[in-house]
Amino acid sequence: MPTREEITYFGAGPASLPTTVLQNASSAILNFQNTGLGIAEHSHRSALSSDIIATTESSLRNLLSIPKDYTVIFMQGGGTTQFSAVPYNLLGYWKLKRARMDYAVTGGWSQKGSEEAKRLYGDESVNVITNSKKVFGSYGGIEEEKEWKRTEGEERVFTYYCDNETVDGVEFPGFPSSLEGGVVAADMSSNILSRRVDVSRFHLIFAGAQKNIGTTGLTIVILKSSILQTQPTPTTLRALGLPIPPIMMDYPILAKSNSLYNTLPIFDVWIAGEVMKELIAAGGLAKQEEVANRKAERLYAALGRAPGIFKIVPLEGARSRMNICARAQPVELEGVFLKGAEERGLLGLKGHRSVGGIRISNYNSIREVDVDTLVQYIDEFGQRNA
Structure with a gap:
């Protein structure tokens, strides 16, 4: 069984929470x-x-x-x-x-x-x-x-x-x-x-x-x-x-x-x-907005580096910073991508049941280092399947 430190959960909701908050909660729930x-x-x-x-x-x-x-x-x-x-x-x-x-x-x-x-x-x-x-x-x-x-x-x-x-x-x-x-x-x-x-x-x-x-x-x-x-x-x-x-x-x-x-x-x-x-301690929403934008830019850039493998779903002017949605081409590669991601501890990347595909939820709890790990996997997957 993996430890919390060994996985990153990119699910769309319920989403992951900061580990420090959960650690405090484990004590609060008892006393x-x-x-x-x-x-x-x-x-x-x-x-x-x-x-x-x-x-x-x-x-x-x-x-x-x-x-x-x-x-x-x-x-x-x-x-x-x-x-x-x-x-x-x-x-x-x-x-x-x-x-x-x-x-x-x-x-x-x-x-x-x-x-x-x-x-x-x-x-x-x-x-x-x-x-x-x-x-x-x-x-x-x-x-x-x-x-x-x-x-x-x-x-x-x-x-x-x-x-x-x-x-x-x-x-x-x-x-x-x-x-x-x-x-x-x-x-x-x-x-x-x-x-x-x-x-x-x-x-x-x-x-x-x-x-x-x-x-x-x-x-x-x-x-x-x-x-x-x-x-x-x-x-x-x-x-x-x-x-x-x-x-x-x-x-x-x-x-x-x-x-x-x-x-x-x-x-x-x-x-x-x-x-x-x-x-608030991390700098408020001005700082969080910077971080969210930076993470999203890295993820879209990684998908864009393999246009023959990944097709980004929304049009450029309306792309979400929170939920990055793409389709693998051919569609059979989606299962391969998701399986490989899970083996690396990158979970929750399957698209909504109504549309399928790949969905990367980039909520506040997702750290930049987590995004870097996923970006590295996307790049490797794209090169391997080009």
Whole structure:
């Protein structure tokens, strides 16, 4: 059996965590701060748990420079729950019963988000402003913004997009300029804390923790506090014939209870806080962005040195720094590549089950030395099979 030091896990999620955080967690799970109880055993209503929530939120605000008029909520249910929660909670901006939600569909996750909005509110309420599969034949790029078919006027209540699509390795290079000044909701589950973000451009950001933040089971929501004050009452929603959000998706209720309306997984919040502390100590997101970009450049360059063996999936302008996706040519070489990688302790490189191929997830926990090892293997594989 290999030791932790002998492998590098490039899986897309749950992703690997810093070894130092796990070492601290192994002690915390047995006896946290000399209390005689493990961290997972402490009441979520205790002062200790409240301090963990406050400390983690403070670190998140530090890293992302979150403005004071924004609220942070810790939730459960992953990004999939937010596919429902986002349209439910942005109802406060609806002036009329007939309103449109704009969705940029650039991959499988934004597609799922748009489908859930349609399921809840009907096809007529959802406007897909761009669909990469229709434009490019697959989810391999992002259409130019000037071609997006946006809803005009006050009928558009918000625009939704996924900042990084893990399945096909598509990432927005930055905030879409055409959305400036509007109500914008973004799924940042797979690239949050990998680069600097101007939170003030968004009304809502959500992220599952299991890529760059921590363990599976925690979801972070960052939202403009005005959203919490403009929610229609259940009576108003009934009168409009609109659905009422389940209580565990109701942002105002969760915010009012400091994320503790029900039993929050405090251990997961603590893990996230420990990861954030390490990021701050290492230089914050300016430094992390440099590292992430450098690692991604090395990986794309290595694949590009063997164009007859590896075909990079997304178009150059939309290539993800977090999920580098490629196909081996001929396809039979993919199994050979993956087997050889596993023999070298390079794990988790198989592409998503829906598309296959090779996927290198370059999350924050992946060290530059790990990338160097993989780059060396890619080069050797390319030369051997040329």
